[in-house]
Amino acid sequence: MTAVDAGSGLAAEEIETFWSEGHLVVRGVLTKTEAEHFGGLIRDLLPRGLDIPDHWQAHDGRIKPFYTPGNQTFDGPDFIPLYQNERLYQIMSQLLGSPNLLVRDGSVAITLRNDAVHESELSQALHLDPAVPGYVDEFLFTPEELEIGGCYYFTDVEPGGGGIHVVPGGHRVVEEQSRAVPRGRQRYDRWRKFAHLFPETVEVTAAAGDFVLMHHLMPHAASHNRRSRTRLAQFFRYGRVDQPYRVGERPGDGPADRSFNDLQLAAMSPLGRKLLGVEPW
Template identity: 25%
Template sequence: MPRSVTWSSEERRRFVDDGVLIRRGLVHGAVLSKARDLVDGWLNAAYDPARLTAYTERSFAPELEEHPDLLALYGRSGLEELARDLLRPATAAPVTRAQIQVRLPHSAQQPVKAMHVDGVSCPHLEPRDLRTFTFIVGVVLNGSATADAGALHYVPGGHHRMARYFATDWTLGQPAQTPDDIDAQDGTAFTAEPGDVIVMHHLIPHRVGTNTSSTPRVMAYFRVSHAQHPDLALKALSDPWLEYPALAALARPGTV
């Protein structure tokens, strides 16, 4: 397998420690431009301002989530190979849809996303719904590479804290998604150019703020799950390496 679609030992160690990996410029050329043009076209022709909250909570361009030009960001850029490499020797379930998130410039009406972990008592879900995954892959399609331009903010190493929280201070069905010490953090901004990619452990707490630039910040996300995730999901909340057989050996004792 080419080096460009594998993780180095240093990157694997970083993922264990920080729960986040970044690849700059991985997606490029026609794969990137077709996806960007598709979303831009939807924003210009099909975006409904009355549905802004629903888009923000779930996905913009929901009718395009299975479009080949969006799925190509994952399947034709090297991302699929990177995803498989992170989980091996376990296998990943097929990724069949994309989520589009847009932070519109200077939109006071767009909800601000506080620190959270996806799929655990989300505001738009029933309290007892658990819709988690193993890790998420995000591709920047458009936007300014500044922290105040609607960037994703994440807490490096926060997966260790969240695993302890889920093991000791959380019960299935409670509304609170993150502990107070995580809620109080601003997080590290993913300052990035179109084509840059972020891979983030499911347990990494993150938020998204307002966009003060003049350009929409557009991200395409792909949720990647271990093939047996439905059976492992609840236990994986307190055992961050349950679904990563090769990485479990790298996790230092006492980190979770």
């Protein structure tokens, strides 16, 4: 598994690895203390009585909390530092070729041990989370269209520990397969039924505080956690402010009229205010 230290931006060969593999582990974006802190916030989302709210999702030991019904974005004041992390921002702007970025998503996953025997180690269908709305016929493959997402691990994820699965180089196959036909964005039922193209996947193991970077056309899926340690993760996606599609149009978008209260605003740095769209770049 390719991994780099987050001390500064990525080196030229690390950037090359990201473009060729479509994923990269950036080590130590958070300190161990920070990872423990944010992991604690996620543990605290679980109701003390362990009754999983009706509006949350729970599949095969993977619990997906919802902040409010229909809304997976955890962007309360305590979570704001993760959106505006300086090192992650630096890396994202290197890869996206612009300092002027926006951040979205903020969904959380808690993957508990699951001993059930399944045909596949994946607990989700292999899927893309593309930054291109489903009604669009063609991907543009421009830097403006690109989104780079991924997740923080707040716990150490060892093999079989519920790590996200990816397909090294899979984003390039998605591009080739889309370019090969007219209306490539619509291929394989809008790129929702393509698992047969990728029989092999790789689990991304990493440590608490690492960030798993992923190209938005990277095929990926959650996996069963066969270990005692619960996997805690939170997902973020960065794109350029000149992205052709607006908030509210793309898969995974929340409502277009996103607004923040005084406590959220108080937690935002000058960078965070721009990344979260409160102030223009």
